[in-house]
Structure formats: structure tokens, C-alpha cells
Amino acid sequence: MSVVLVINSGSSSLKYSLIDVAREAELASGLIERIGQDQGMVSHRVRVVAEPGQAAPAMLDATHSAEQAVADHDAAFALMLDQFAQHGPGLAQHPPVAVGHRVVHGGARFFEPTVITARVETDIDELSVLAPLHNPANLAGIRAARSAFPDVPHVAVFDTAFHQTLPAAAYTYAIDAATAREHRIRRYGFHGTSHKYVSEAAAAFLGREVRELRQLVFHLGNGASVTAVDAGRSVETSMGFTPLEGLVMGTRSGDIDPAVQLQLSRRAGMDADELDDLLNKRSGLLGLAGRSDMRDILAGRAAGEQAATLAYDVYIHRLRAYAGAYIAQLGGVDVISFTAGVGENAADVRADALATLGFLGLRVDPERNAARSHGIRRISADDSAVEVLVVPTDEELEIARQTISAG
Structure with a gap:
């Protein structure tokens, strides 16, 4: 045993x-x-x-x-x-x-x-x-x-290990090179254990070799990230030097013009700790709608609340932007998987995130998407040119597997 x-x-x-x-x-x-x-x-x-x-x-x-x-x-x-x-x-x-x-x-x-x-x-x-x-x-x-x-x-x-395969063009920030080297400023990426597990589980479910597939994995929880996986290797990911970069999250802003922080420092007198608290703990869905849980955002949107509706629209807009960018980097996509609390349970988020990708021949089956299941399942239509899956993540099992492989 x-x-x-x-x-x-x-x-x-x-x-x-x-x-x-x-x-x-x-x-x-x-x-x-x-x-x-x-x-x-x-x-x-x-x-x-x-x-x-x-x-x-x-x-x-x-x-x-x-x-x-x-x-x-x-x-x-x-x-x-x-x-x-x-x-x-x-x-x-x-x-x-x-x-x-x-x-x-x-x-x-x-x-x-x-x-x-x-x-x-x-x-x-x-x-x-x-x-x-x-x-x-x-x-x-x-x-x-x-x-x-x-x-x-x-x-x-x-958590960062899976993303060590990022090419230099993906992990390098366009700032002064000497400063970046001195302070180790680069994109590292996070949620790597989950992205590795899900991409391999998706390939196994489809009966395909992971090296044959171009994949997008959306890990959508209170923290959220998307990774482009080409032949089993992470080639692009939305989180960067810290987990703050990228998608809109429960309390994190995701992508923001760096000059916003300069403006808030100069005009509002906010110091580094206050900016850190703002962007990591008082932004994202919480900052836009006063609630960080997607279930509350969906309920507010259904009730016609303007703030909840705007928060949802911003969240989906960012998902679509990253999907398009990463599909372009991959030169196409064979499989898109959703995982973590929001990704596994929010059917509206999945459908709306992919709604503009019909030009790829991607079609989500509404009944499959709305169905609930504890296991991995396909939610794309039979005639979809892209497989779309819901894959429950299991980071503990992935850690256990890797522990055995190293020990």
C-alpha cells in the first residue's frame, strides 16, 4: 500500500x-x-x-x-x-x-x-x-x-513548478532588465498543481495522449487563473509575479494599469501596504458588488441588481479576453476545461465565457452544461469542434502522486 x-x-x-x-x-x-x-x-x-x-x-x-x-x-x-x-x-x-x-x-x-x-x-x-x-x-x-x-x-x-516551461517571451516583463534580474521580477504563475492535474485528467477522459492536445484550463475559484497547455506543457498562464495578475477574482483585481497605483499613491496618499490591501483584499467581485462569492453575484444579477450585473459582465469579459489571446498563442484549441468552485458549479459562467467562440465550431450543449455531477463530464455538443469539459480538480491527489514519483 x-x-x-x-x-x-x-x-x-x-x-x-x-x-x-x-x-x-x-x-x-x-x-x-x-x-x-x-x-x-x-x-x-x-x-x-x-x-x-x-x-x-x-x-x-x-x-x-x-x-x-x-x-x-x-x-x-x-x-x-x-x-x-x-x-x-x-x-x-x-x-x-x-x-x-x-x-x-x-x-x-x-x-x-x-x-x-x-x-x-x-x-x-x-x-x-x-x-x-x-x-x-x-x-x-x-x-x-x-x-x-x-x-x-x-x-x-x-505551485509554480508546472509553469517553469513558460518560454522567455511569456515570463519576461518589459522593464529594465538589470532591475528585473536583481529583484527576480518575472512571471512565475500559480495553481500549477491544479492545472497539471486537470490537463492530464482531461486527456485521460478523452482517451488521448496529453502530448497530442492543445488545452485551455480555467481554474475558477475565489482565486482564478487560466493556463494554455500545449502537449502537456504550460506555455502561458494568467497569474504572474504574484497571484494578483490576470483574471478578475473574488477579492483580487486581476489586470490593472500600473499607473493606477501611482495615481492612488500621489493623489490619495495610499502607501504600499494600503495599495496591497486594496488590490488583493478589497477588489475583484467584492470591490465591484460588495460580495466575493460568485453564487451571491449570480443571485444579485438574477434579481436585477446593477452592481452585481456589472461585476458579472466584467468577470466574463476578462475570461473571454484571455480565451481569445491564449487560443491565438496555441494556434487553435482542442480541449477547454473548467475546474474549482466556480468552474465546476457555475453553468452560466461556463456558457457565457465561451459564447463568442462559435467561429471555432465550439458548441456547448445547454442540458449537459446545466446537469450536476461529481465526476468529470463533457458539456460540449456532439458536433462541437472543441471538447469542453468540467473536471473536478484534486490537488491533494496530484501532490501525493508527485510525492511518490520523487520519493
Whole structure:
């Protein structure tokens, strides 16, 4: 049994999954929140998985929740181990052969899953200058996990790694070259683990080799990005030096004239921290309509609210602009996939994003698009020249797969 413990460590949270990679089955998952605060919270979910050759069990998954103070990431790992001991599955019966860690930023240094050593820890720490909110938290989880599981390999899987295949023309900003080199200013891209998983899952669903396909993957959640994937390689992606660039998101502005920040600094007296807060936390759908959740935007639009309607129209306009640009970069497109919370669940968003692509012979089937399903499905019409899919992402499984491949 190839069981991998997958860790996603945030500044005040610890998300974990125990995955049987051979069966591609999640055995358990959990979330510990409010680390370092007065009252922490833990939720541990045990999945009931049928053994090979057996029928699916009638018993439902079980979730156990509790409130408990969690001082730091070491305490969070101790609490996680206690949840496995109390509620299962027992780690003695399902011992992890490796621990896989999500790390947000690998810079230009890490382009594949990497076994963690003291040197790798140092490199991740040094790259915190590029991701000051994420890499230090990822590193805290790595150190706590290596202490809790000292006898198995630990592997870092980087969000930026899939985009290391971007050509120089795609990742280079047109600013002074010496300044860019000194401060490592370039486009890195994010959501790479999801884009890799979805593009490969789409190819498998269609019974095609990934190297045969030109694909667009729309990862649309509270954070959102689109990637052009040519023959399994990322060749263009909407997020850039940070996850702020690109599409309109829940609270992020996406693309904006850089001179807007200069104007707000000069005329409104906003400093760097205030501009950061504005563009990352008070913009996007929230800034336009006062709500960051697409479900609320759709409800407001249906009720005739002007602000919600404008927010939706801006969101769709940006999706169409990127679709057209990336199809031009690819020289055509064979498959378009939607994933993540909005991409998997908002039929109107999918239909409207693609509504202007009829000239490619692309046709979305309205009934297929409106149908709900937990698995991967086709929503294009039978006579569509482009396959359009909804592909539920599974970043934890992808991290587990890459962990096994590296370990």
C-alpha cells in the first residue's frame, strides 16, 4: 500500500489528507484552524473506501469536529496525530511511506517535486522574499512534519513548478532588465498543481495522449487563473509575479494599469501596504458588488441588481479576453476545461465565457452544461469542434502522486 500524507500548511491553519495512491483513494482528511489564537478548531473526516473487488460500503463518511487551543504548528501536528488515533484510520495500519508538502513559491529554482533536505529548507526560506505570506507558513509545516515523521522522505511540490516551461517571451516583463534580474521580477504563475492535474485528467477522459492536445484550463475559484497547455506543457498562464495578475477574482483585481497605483499613491496618499490591501483584499467581485462569492453575484444579477450585473459582465469579459489571446498563442484549441468552485458549479459562467467562440465550431450543449455531477463530464455538443469539459480538480491527489514519483 502506497499511503502518502499530504500537508498544506498556512500561517494559521493546517490542512491534511491521507491518500492511498495505488487506489487513488482518500482515506481521511482534516483541517486545523486558528493556530496560535485563543481557540483553535479541528475537523477530521474519515472516508469509507471499498476494498478492491468489494461493493461500495453502505456506511457514510464520518466527520469529527472540536474546539481546542493550538499554540503552534508542532501542536497542530500533535493534534492531527491524536485525531488519527482517536477516529482513524490508524496510522499503524496505514503508515505513510512519504509526506508531501504544498509549497506556494519555488521561484525559478524548483521545477519538479523535490525531496526536502536542510538545503531545500534553506532555499524555501530564502524564496520567502517572493511569497512572504505563504512560504514561511509552508516551511513551518515542513519543519513540524519532519519532526513528527522523521523516518520517511518529505517531498515539496511547488505551485509554480508546472509553469517553469513558460518560454522567455511569456515570463519576461518589459522593464529594465538589470532591475528585473536583481529583484527576480518575472512571471512565475500559480495553481500549477491544479492545472497539471486537470490537463492530464482531461486527456485521460478523452482517451488521448496529453502530448497530442492543445488545452485551455480555467481554474475558477475565489482565486482564478487560466493556463494554455500545449502537449502537456504550460506555455502561458494568467497569474504572474504574484497571484494578483490576470483574471478578475473574488477579492483580487486581476489586470490593472500600473499607473493606477501611482495615481492612488500621489493623489490619495495610499502607501504600499494600503495599495496591497486594496488590490488583493478589497477588489475583484467584492470591490465591484460588495460580495466575493460568485453564487451571491449570480443571485444579485438574477434579481436585477446593477452592481452585481456589472461585476458579472466584467468577470466574463476578462475570461473571454484571455480565451481569445491564449487560443491565438496555441494556434487553435482542442480541449477547454473548467475546474474549482466556480468552474465546476457555475453553468452560466461556463456558457457565457465561451459564447463568442462559435467561429471555432465550439458548441456547448445547454442540458449537459446545466446537469450536476461529481465526476468529470463533457458539456460540449456532439458536433462541437472543441471538447469542453468540467473536471473536478484534486490537488491533494496530484501532490501525493508527485510525492511518490520523487520519493
